[in-house]
Amino acid sequence: MIEVKGLTRYYGDFPAVRDVSFNVGENMIVGFLGLNGAGKSTVLKVLAGLLMPSAGVVRINGVDVLEAPDSARAAIGYLPEEPPLYKEMRVNDFLRWCGQIRGMSKGDVDKRLPEVLKICQLTHVADRVIHELSHGYKKRVGIAQAIIHRPKLVILDEPISGLDPVQIVEMREVLKALKTTCTVLVSSHILSEISQTCDRLMVLHDGKIVAEGSETELRDRLRGKLAVEFILRGEQEVVESVLSGHPGLDNHSVRAENDLIFAHVEFSGDAREDLAKAFVEKGLGLRGMADHSSSELESVFIGLTRETPDMPKPEEVEAA
């Protein structure tokens, strides 16, 4: 779906992105992570056709953005951090117009509109003027304009910034729904949030990709640990015996509180499902499981952005 080779982008003399290469397949959610000024938005703008690369090759759906920019843009839906909206228009009129400028016929837009309104949970505000909507709804209208024309690639720059916790959860659902029909690129500097929705993460720092892979792969790369707390009902000794007999755990502690047992477990791989199964097989009641690893994930992120570009690639780590 996306092929990027040696992408470099200068703003004047300043190299915002340097020699970035990656490929992304279809129907994936890929997250771009990085501190402010890392080059995330620049990469996304080049992919969206807003900026031309200073060097390198960018192909979207097999079309080179330099050779056929208009065709490449036809396959893309883009939402920048601040949703671009004509606020004096009504939601449905705005979305109809966005569909038509991207090559849809009036009939196609009318058929597609109810579907998009439903995906983005906008049906009940379809007749409202955009400037009357809350920030969260404006973001959803922004996503709706990016997907109205059934693009193969949807690019969302910081889609959760400025949203309240309820809106963040709803946005997560919208992103997951998008994945079924297209490839989605998302940028964020909130690592714990992006790791929940993305199949693959790319970490940018100083205009370069310093790491890429799944959340577990990134954690492994800096030997970061997954930390989980199991909330169980049963005998503390049984819990202790399950944990002691389970291979691959780095550390664990157990405490009893209010007739419940809280088992804090740290492991390098992902043993969550195996442990849950083992607890249930021993007759323990599994009341809950809480991920305590986000703070460690932040440490991984900070570690990655402090690394030098010469650090080993994931495949070299695996070979070792």
Next chain:
Amino acid sequence: MNALWLVTRRELSSYFNSIWGYIVAAVILIIDGLLFNAFALTDRPRLSFEVLRDFYYFSFGTTTIAAILLTMRLVAEEKQNNTIVLLDSSPLTDWQIIGGKFLSALMFLTLLILATAYMPAMIMVNGKVSMGHVMSGYLGLILIGSAVTAIGTFASTLSRSQLVAAVIGSVLTVFLLISWLLAKVADAPLDSVLSYMSLFDRHFRTTFMEGRIDTKDVVYLLSLTFGFLMLATRVFGARRWK
């Protein structure tokens, strides 16, 4: 063509849906009416031809001002509000975007110019003027409006600020208005070039304003329109490389 019309239609609706379009229309029509009352309708006996000529004289000024005021927002406002991203990320070509915006401003301006038709109509009812004089005058105003609208569109691509765009558009237009004065102090062959460029003195005052249509004027004003639209498209397209 469909894409061009989509841009035109949206821009045109934004004039009618915003207070700005109505303010410009109201101010221009009031000024036109006041000038007509003050200068054209005097107690002194005058020929209808002279009254109509004076009407076109001050309508030239109000048309150029209206064109600058209507075009200053075209691209600058989109940059300011970041809605330019909608157009940038669409498959629309730069020419369709600029062309659509220009057409919307020209259509609104033409409606505004035609809304002054009650004044020539009053002259026709109370005096005697030829329909040819009326038509040629309006054709001249629309062609001048077209050229200044293109200049304003170009100016609007140069800045994020509408005020700066208006200033640039005004400076370019004033230069084309006073170039006949500069021609008087310039040496040959620059003097003839400057003299030819003069919007009012060379291409309106002695032809359209007097009821005559000269193809040289039509070609010049259309060339000016096309040239500035080309420049606007070039400048607009360059943003992807900055």
